[in-house]
Amino acid sequence: MGRLIFLGASPMQTPPIRYARQAGHHVITVDNRPDNPGHRLAHECHNVSTTDSDGVLALARQLDIDGIVAYASDPAAPTAAYVGNRLGLPSNPYETVQTLADKQRFRSFLEENGFNTPWSETFTEAGAAQEFAELLARPCFVKPADSSGSKGVSRVRGPGELPGAYARAEAFSRSGRVVVEEAIEKEGYQIDADAFVVDGELRFCCWSNQHTDPKCNGIVPAGISFPSTLSAEQRETAERHTQRLLDETGFRNGALNIELVFTEQGDLYFLEVGPRNGGNLIPEVNRYATGVDLIKYTVEAALGGDCRAIQPTPVSGFWASYIVHAQADGILERLWISDEVRERIVEQNIWASPGDPVRKFSGSQDTLGTMILRFRDMEEMLEMMDNMEHYLFAEVSPAKSA
Template sequence: MKRILFLGAAPTQLPPIRYALEQGHYVITCDYLPDNPGHALAHESHNVSTTDRDAVLALARRLEIDGVVAYASDPAAPTAAWVGNQLGLPSNPYDAVLTLARKDLFRAFLAANGFNVPRSQSFYEREAARAWARELGMPVFVKPVDSSGSKGVTCLEHEDDLDAAFDSALSFSREKKVVIEERIVRASYQVAGDGFIVDGKLAFRCWADEHFDRLCNGLVPIGESFPATHDEALLRVAHDETQRLLDLLGMKTGALNFDFIFTEDGRFWFLELGPRNGGCLIPEVIRYATDVDLIKYTVDAALGLDCSSLHMKPAHGHWSSYMIHSLDTGAFDSLWLSERMRGHIVEQSLWVKPGDAVRKYSGSHDILGTMILRFDSADQMREMMDHMENDVRVVVTEARE
């Protein structure tokens, strides 16, 4: 029986835990929230923060684990690499994973190696950040260097709002460091999705159009639709640039989560390349769309099992994930669905009950549930995903800004 340590036990992190249990592995979970549902599934659980690499390493040593997984978590990914490197378990180089997980290090790496990259600097002090924002000219993006799920991200239009944007980013940063970078105008949809590395090669990738809700925080994804609608020649450039990056970093195994854009002149720009599986049900939707189970490969790779069977497969059909969210702050009353939407729902999970406090959507921490959707055509999928307020609404009472 293989012993596998999962860093995180949140609702979005249940799929690999369930797979490991199905395979007969001994499952151990750890994070700082003892009520997270993954703990109830595990053989044993521990109240240890996934970002405390030395505490997790001590736990892993004591438990004599055979593999470690940080599923859908940027903050936990460096810890998983650190533990894997120290114990000689299947893993990627710690410095490479840290570079991908931290926006300041990633931007510096891209610039040093000839990738397209926005002008960007990172700051501990707000006045230095203010001076750089003035030099760039508005609008600029303000982000924590080490958060995920678009938490603490602001598109700053006016300098008068910099203090609030800086404080918001700071509140989501463990390093207490904030990125200020120029805004790059994209052509068409931002691209999301997941990939997987086998023996240093990008063996598989499945990309999607990313959707946002203009009625709340238009910077936070509310879902992805598969497959991506961009020209295949552009996506080949993205593939090749990803492989160049993996070679430079010495990445060898495991999942990748993508966010990138193309500009009007056809240039490719990395926004993020997370060294882990995507949230927002991306692996689950990819499984529906391609029959490729990246959840299985993530667990198997962490245990050093053979993953050579993984290869590219095109998406079939029209599939989306959707993050249920509120446009208002208040108390949850109900979830309203249009009649036409009901026919497209393949899976649905609601994490709140009547009376629970909900917030206006500002980041992944405000997600209230999830859906997997199937559509009849690409046009129908794009039209509905871009205007989901017509078909899905969270009803709240005592709404307030």
């Protein structure tokens, strides 16, 4: 059995920790949040930031580890590659992971290699960002260059919204860099997928639909549904472009989280390709929908295990994850769940309680809990996921002033 470091121990990062314990591995959790629940599942935990590459490397040497996992975290992925490369552990090239995890580098890579890419620039000063946004003369997205979980991301519809959006993005950027990019008008849903790569080959990819809550900001994913609405032709196009991306970047093994859109003209745009598993319970729902356990494969790949058994598997049934959240700041009074939703709950994990302060949903940091749902058919799934506020909502009262 192996000795494994897991970078991050948040609620969304506990599935591979649980799997590793059950498989008999020695589990070591690392992050600088001692209250994270994953630490309680580990054999040992250490208070080191997941973005402190040299600090994690020193710890890894001291503990004589056999593998390192960055699950559902773009900021931690370069650290896992850095440590893996330095210690000769199973890992992807550090430069490859840096290119995928950093939004500025990824946009440059897409442009240099002939992929469609939105017009974007990266800034360290709000005034220059304002000038670029005005030059675009159309809606744009403002986001941190090096964050994850949709933290600090805003859609800007006019110049007056740019200063506030820039400040939010800057607050979530470790490097102080902010990306401003044109908004691509998509056809249908934004598409998400968790994929798995073996020896540079795209061996598995399960496409899904992203759902948002327009009453919050309409950007942050509030749910993911399976199967996707993509046509067979669009799926083939997406997988062909993904394989070319793998070839060009040199990504060799492990999980990828892909976000893309198609335009009305049929053009494909990659928005993000994260060198790690997706958040929002994507691997867990994928396991229900296809029977393929990407959590297991991720852990075993980190130990150099043979993952060649993984293969394309179609979705069976209609499944979704839902991120429970509030639509306003305040104090949580109760979580109202309709009978329609209760009948479809497969798993539920609510960690907010009445009386807790909550914030309007703007990123993964504002999550109140999660659910996995199963539906009867595609029509029912899309209708409920697109209108979840009619079926489930957090009742919030204003916070009392001090």
